[in-house]
Amino acid sequence: MGMALSAVGCNSKEEKVDITFENASVHDPAIIKVQDTFYITGSHMAEAKSKDLINWTSISDSVSNQKLFENIKTELKDALEWGKTSTFWASDWIKLNDGKYYLYYCVCEGSSPQGAIGYAVADDIDGPFKNLGLIVKSSGEEELKYNDENGEEKIYDSNVNPNAIDPAVFYDADGKLWMMYGSYSGGIYILELNPNNGSVKEGQGTYGEKILGGYHSEIEAPYVIYSKETGYYYLFLSFGGLTSDAGYNMRVARSKNPDGPYYDAMGNDMIDCKGVRGKFLAAQNEYIMNYGNKLFGNFRYPLSEENENSILDPSDLGYVSAGHNSVYYDEETGRYFLIFHSRFPDSGESHQVRVHQMYLNEDDWFVVSPYRYTGESIDKYNEKDIIGEYSFINHGREIWDIVNEFSDVTFKKDGTITGDIEGTFEFKEENKVDINIDGEIYKGVFVKQYDINRKDYTMTFTVMGSNNGIALWGIKK
Incomplete structure (x- = not known):
């Protein structure tokens, strides 16, 4: 099964796109x-x-x-x-x-x-x-x-x-x-x-x-x-x-x-x-x-x-x-x-x-990036693209067998984050973001990606703590 070339870009109008993959098993x-x-x-x-x-x-x-x-x-x-x-x-x-x-x-x-x-x-x-x-x-x-x-x-x-x-x-x-x-x-x-x-x-x-x-x-x-x-x-x-x-x-x-x-x-x-x-x-x-x-x-x-x-x-x-x-x-x-x-x-x-x-x-x-690569390029986004409800995960520092689940947060127009986690964010330079949670600043980017389960494109963010080395991800609902 190959991936249709028309499915590679993600700057067009969102629509259901069934991208398929040929997978391989190579350890390391x-x-x-x-x-x-x-x-x-x-x-x-x-x-x-x-x-x-x-x-x-x-x-x-x-x-x-x-x-x-x-x-x-x-x-x-x-x-x-x-x-x-x-x-x-x-x-x-x-x-x-x-x-x-x-x-x-x-x-x-x-x-x-x-x-x-x-x-x-x-x-x-x-x-x-x-x-x-x-x-x-x-x-x-x-x-x-x-x-x-x-x-x-x-x-x-x-x-x-x-x-x-x-x-x-x-x-x-x-x-x-x-x-x-x-x-x-x-x-x-x-x-x-x-x-x-x-x-x-x-x-x-x-x-x-x-x-x-x-x-x-x-x-x-x-x-x-x-x-x-x-x-x-x-x-x-x-x-x-x-x-x-x-x-x-x-x-x-x-x-x-x-x-x-x-x-x-x-x-x-x-x-x-x-x-x-x-x-x-x-x-x-x-x-x-x-x-x-x-x-x-x-x-x-x-x-x-x-x-x-x-x-x-x-x-x-x-x-x-x-x-x-x-x-x-x-x-x-x-x-x-x-x-x-x-x-x-x-x-x-x-x-x-x-x-x-x-x-x-x-x-x-x-x-x-939260999802596997499907040919996407990071783009210039606006406030409308990034405001809304997200599934959110904090990857922490632990080394353990627990499989972490996503929680729910909302990015609001006034720059606040509400829901299971509370904080603030600053959207800047068309795809960059700073997130402040309990005084820790996490820096990264927004990027639109292909959601492999919903078979649709959605906004995601990926950030890293400036002083704690912890990664946070978000996937827009």
């Missing part, structure tokens, strides 16, 4: 654009492609039918043996200065940080990729020696050293190449790479520089994008456990330097975001939940009376444990896109890829 999607096609790769060497970020075609869904290597079990034998596994976890890819494509893959035993990151190269994005070897390893029970940044030999400690998985490779503003990586265990680290061949530069020690995390706190999936508009490097992360009952959610911090320090809206240095010795995984959430701007959490979309009793696709009802994202910036249009996987309410562990457009607010923080 990392995006790259080659000519006019977007490709994503993820865990288990799953792959999919799209022309429009709306309709996806699956290329592979497991190691057994992967298309990137001619004989992956043979070529990547060293990695699989070290990771004590038969599968691969989150990958990333990038085109380097030599015009070739580099795939950064990883393996992990799973119940311990027995992991490794390696890399491979190909002339074409479709492969075949040729293995270039392992570049960093971590360990479970067996002793592993490494060199610190001063060249001193030490013994790997999973409380403070990184699990060598979840690579994310990016260029900085000066053309230097970096790899941010890590998951749980000792935290998130960064290594500088050679921009000509993708290898690790010498003189950084085995693991490079620590950015945040530690003591097995549930922080993983780093991804970095540089914005020329703001001069910031934005570090996206996923907090919590990835299963449907573990509260996975995406957060962001920023820095003027690729290797940090990174800060959130509260002014926290992310190096302080970590657990405490002696606790593990979810038990550390009380310490890390107060760091990073939370983009959104578990939620269930509001349903109108018309579709309340309809049989709806569970994947349209809301998101659960959405995370492990990548980001794409379209230089021609100035649009930012958040690409991630999500589970869904009452649907177990099944997951699909989702793409949402993002916007920079007046504080230079990203806010995420």
Whole structure:
């Protein structure tokens, strides 16, 4: 099923429009654009492609039918043996200065940080990729020696050293190449790479520089994008456990330097975001939940009376444990896109890829549109467009399995907000908005979007707290 071109725009008179989607299931999607096609790769060497970020075609869904290597079990034998596994976890890819494509893959035993990151190269994005070897390893029970940044030999400690998985490779503003990586265990680290061949530069020690995390706190999936508009490097992360009952959610911090320090809206240095010795995984959430701007959490979309009793696709009802994202910036249009996987309410562990457009607010923080991308562009609106009743949600800071519901508020002509939440708002510059609730200012935008359940276009808003890093959404009724 495709999407009719006439349904893409949303500036015409509102009418019922049945937009359909071709969905794909790629866990931990990392995006790259080659000519006019977007490709994503993820865990288990799953792959999919799209022309429009709306309709996806699956290329592979497991190691057994992967298309990137001619004989992956043979070529990547060293990695699989070290990771004590038969599968691969989150990958990333990038085109380097030599015009070739580099795939950064990883393996992990799973119940311990027995992991490794390696890399491979190909002339074409479709492969075949040729293995270039392992570049960093971590360990479970067996002793592993490494060199610190001063060249001193030490013994790997999973409380403070990184699990060598979840690579994310990016260029900085000066053309230097970096790899941010890590998951749980000792935290998130960064290594500088050679921009000509993708290898690790010498003189950084085995693991490079620590950015945040530690003591097995549930922080993983780093991804970095540089914005020329703001001069910031934005570090996206996923907090919590990835299963449907573990509260996975995406957060962001920023820095003027690729290797940090990174800060959130509260002014926290992310190096302080970590657990405490002696606790593990979810038990550390009380310490890390107060760091990073939370983009959104578990939620269930509001349903109108018309579709309340309809049989709806569970994947349209809301998101659960959405995370492990990548980001794409379209230089021609100035649009930012958040690409991630999500589970869904009452649907177990099944997951699909989702793409949402993002916007920079007046504080230079990203806010995420409430509905998936269907080709919309932000427009110039007037007071009539934005005044009215909204379904409203506060995404909070928690890391939990609760699926939040929307409440009811009204935006009035006099600039007040009434209903389940009370406050004031200021509409300005044709699509920007400041919302004041209990003295906290939330900044963001109004944008008209396609409501996937009502099959109609409606006004939405998305804002981020200037001092608390909390996201609020609204969907006009």
